[in-house]
Amino acid sequence: MSMEAMLANPGSTERTRVRRIPELAVTDRSTLHQVLDAGLLGHLALADETGQPYALPVAYARDGESLVMHGSAASRLFRLCAAGTPVCFTVTLLDGLVLARSAFESSMNYRSVMVLGHCTVLHGKSKELGLRLITEHLMPERWDEIRKPSAQELRATAVLELPLDECSVKINADGPDDDAEDVALPVWAGRVPLVRQCGDPVPATDLKPEYARIPDYIHRWKA
């Protein structure tokens, strides 16, 4: 049931070579892009000045061959990232449970991307574009309808860019792979998919009745 070691490589280095179960490594850029585009949330790992590591949940978007992510400009850990401390950004999509006949072969279906590198800070038009890409990634088609960030809001927000230079992808989409002698055991085996779905929209308590119609794009998110 091990998912601890991921990944190989589009843009692989010795650091991102898949060591555990290397046959699950994926090496084409289009798969890298697809997994990143399918995720909504990643975890950004960095260590502070004392060596203490942190894994922070962050919203992100892919911008070609880079990732953009945002956070509070006042965040201590985001400031460390802005200063160029090494980071790891991991996106993991949990696609299902793999029910083998043995505990050892029981596992998960997943798609996972790990990116190593250093962030740079975006400013000006690049920063505004980064914020737009993140909103469009999470909430497609909504950006044009909402109020854009003010100068004060922009100052309060840090937008970081991380190039997709050193990264790796690992995918397990298979069913169980039991030992031959275990296949005879009297137990069901297979996969149970896990899917993320949108529930019914919940209007804001202060929503004005004249704007109560749910936008078409939200229905498209549910499809």
Added chain:
Amino acid sequence: MSMEAMLANPGSTERTRVRRIPELAVTDRSTLHQVLDAGLLGHLALADETGQPYALPVAYARDGESLVMHGSAASRLFRLCAAGTPVCFTVTLLDGLVLARSAFESSMNYRSVMVLGHCTVLHGKSKELGLRLITEHLMPERWDEIRKPSAQELRATAVLELPLDECSVKINADGPDDDAEDVALPVWAGRVPLVRQCGDPVPATDLKPEYARIPDYIHRWKA
């Protein structure tokens, strides 16, 4: 739309005090336990000897006031954890999208737990119990039906324990909190919940016809 800074505290220290949006901090142990019990996957952050951080997706379970997680005994990064390098374990449940009238207030609903500390390695009966807890957490009621780990499989697996001593919880379950002047903007606002669901089970290609009946517990997972 910021999720970069989390968390406050049951067992809080200055390191885990919630700085960003501290009013979202949660301080009771039962909520800490509930969030950990609701997650299936966490991200374990650690830095290697060069200072490069990694965020690894790992299966886990809660055992009272500790977490247990497992991985390959041969994993370089798991061996560093076993040797006591500082770690951060983060579980983030993405519960929905918060659609505000401004980009700046647009956000996510989430429940997130961050645990800082040092892992210890489990051996013997504790190790076997840890593996059982992880399987029971991911696949409730299945453990008794499947083949237990052999001595060789146990040797290939490392089980780590991380105490819930220094940790924090941050929850955002609210709808948008727009500025008064934005509430008049002509756009729908509210929340779109995201839910994880089990799909229809997919039998293994080598499943014997006499064991094709889907166990009742899998139907309970879907409920």
